[in-house]
Amino acid sequence: MTRKRRHPVKNFIIMLFIILFSAAVGIGLFYGVKGYEMYRDAVSQASIEERFEEIRSGEHFVRYSDMPEFYVNAVISVEDHRFRKHPGIDPIAICRAVWVDIKAMSFEEGGSTITQQLAKNTLFTQEKKMERKAAEVFAVFDIESKYSKEEIFELYVNTAFFGSDYYGIYDAAAGYFHKKPSELTDYEAAMLAGVPNAPSMYSPDVNLELASRRVGQVLDSMVNNNLITRKKAREIQSSGDR
Numbered sequence: 001m002t003r004k005r006r007h008p009v010k011n012f013i014i015m016l017f018i019i020l021f022s023a024a025v026g027i028g029l030f031y032g033v034k035g036y037e038m039y040r041d042a043v044s045q046a047s048i049e050e051r052f053e054e055i056r057s058g059e060h061f062v063r064y065s066d067m068p069e070f071y072v073n074a075v076i077s078v079e080d081h082r083f084r085k086h087p088g089i090d091p092i093a094i095c096r097a098v099w100v101d102i103k104a105m106s107f108e109e110g111g112s113t114i115t116q117q118l119a120k121n122t123l124f125t126q127e128k129k130m131e132r133k134a135a136e137v138f139a140v141f142d143i144e145s146k147y148s149k150e151e152i153f154e155l156y157v158n159t160a161f162f163g164s165d166y167y168g169i170y171d172a173a174a175g176y177f178h179k180k181p182s183e184l185t186d187y188e189a190a191m192l193a194g195v196p197n198a199p200s201m202y203s204p205d206v207n208l209e210l211a212s213r214r215v216g217q218v219l220d221s222m223v224n225n226n227l228i229t230r231k232k233a234r235e236i237q238s239s240g241d242r
Helices: 008-045 048-056 069-079 091-104 114-123 130-146 149-157 169-177 186-197 208-224 230-241
Strands: none
Touching (some): 048 149, 069 149, 069 186, 114 130, 186 230, 208 230
């Protein structure tokens, strides 16, 4: 009995898949090693605990309990709505980001969680490099193993850049609205929740119209995540547009 020969096209497809898979594994290992070296270099200069303790000892450090619940929900909704459930890395967001990058043929979206952004803000540079993204993963697992979600959140919003030379939620609330974070209205809280995504665009000092549109995006996200009703979103938006 003669064996049925595999079609040449099928052979080619199988070989191509093996080559691409091997290349992907090789690239992943390369950047994984480079990322681990970057992570080890960062923590050798100052440990995560030392860096975070320095941030917490700042005069204007804002505790989680001193932030409006609306602001907390707005940030999590628009930045990382699975924040309380994932272990610091969100595979769903990463897959979505990879698809966006493939379509754009560039590094457009990173799929970063709040924990990853905290790691980037406190340990690494803002430059978009694959090895830095790999380094973030090692830092994230370290952070998530030592700190609660509330602690991670408060550290993130106390180190985020809000534009106009404001770093941290205290300076942003004081600089833009002359208030403490606990005194923010829902509209103001939604505005500040949306700024760190692109401070050069969404800072109310740069473009108040774009900042207002961003508020709408934040409120839409909260509606989609069942945190507020559509009616409440309209009320908040109109309160700021008056």
